[in-house]
Amino acid sequence: MYLALTGSRIRHGDALWSGLATHTIKAEDQAAFLDRLCATGDPESVLRGFFVPARRETDRPVLEAIARHFAQPSFSDIIASLDRGAPSDEFAAKTLATIRTRSPTSLHVAWRQISAGLTLSMDECMKMEFRILNRMLAGHDFYEGIRTAIIDKGSTPRWRPAGLDDVSVADVDAYFAPLGERELDL
Structure with missing residues (x-):
């Protein structure tokens, strides 16, 4: 939840420690790792051979x-x-x-998305992601974020709505509503 709401990033040690990753290898070993994986077809053995322990960074x-x-x-x-x-x-x-500093709408959507995703299947998560993506691309804040990060660097974003308390449940619900005939078919 912390990563989703802050936009913070983690490195390989924290990814390994948190369970987001199961193994770490050195970047310079990537080509050899892939070659051996293709040659042997035994991912567990190859991972054991290239695994490098990592300490958490946080x-x-x-x-x-x-x-x-x-x-x-x-x-x-x-x-x-x-x-x-x-x-x-x-x-x-x-x-x-x-x-x-983040989009209030995106924060509310991200919180619900992460919370809902805990109980959904992979297919259900993909459908939810697709719905959210479609609604984000059709909205204002996605483009406002791009404008202030890339085009008018340093300017303050004008989110709609502007405050955390200004986002209604109906606003958030709309991001999760079915897309009708545009619904993702898996």
Whole structure:
């Protein structure tokens, strides 16, 4: 949830530690890894041969802060937790400041998407992603984000709606509604 709401990135050690990745290999070994994989057809053996242990890059206090703030039962509870912590907690203050620069609509959609995805099949997740993608491309904030990041660098985005509390449940529901005849067929 933290990555989805902040746009933060993780490196290979954190990906391995968190379970997003199962193995790490050196970048310079990638070609040899693929050659051996093609030659043997035995991914487990090849992975064992190229595996390089990785330490997590994020330190324990930050991981604990992420767990504390982002394990809340709703998006508004996450914001409230960060807001309560911000006066005395540098992580909470910086994270809240980052979140407040993001599209309010996208934040609400991302929270629901991650939450809903926990109980969906892969096909259902792909259909949900396709619906959201179609609605994002038809909306304002996606292009506003591109404008302020690439075209008018440094300008402040004008999100619609502008505030976290201005996004209605109906606004978010619309991103998840079926697409009719344009629905993804798997």
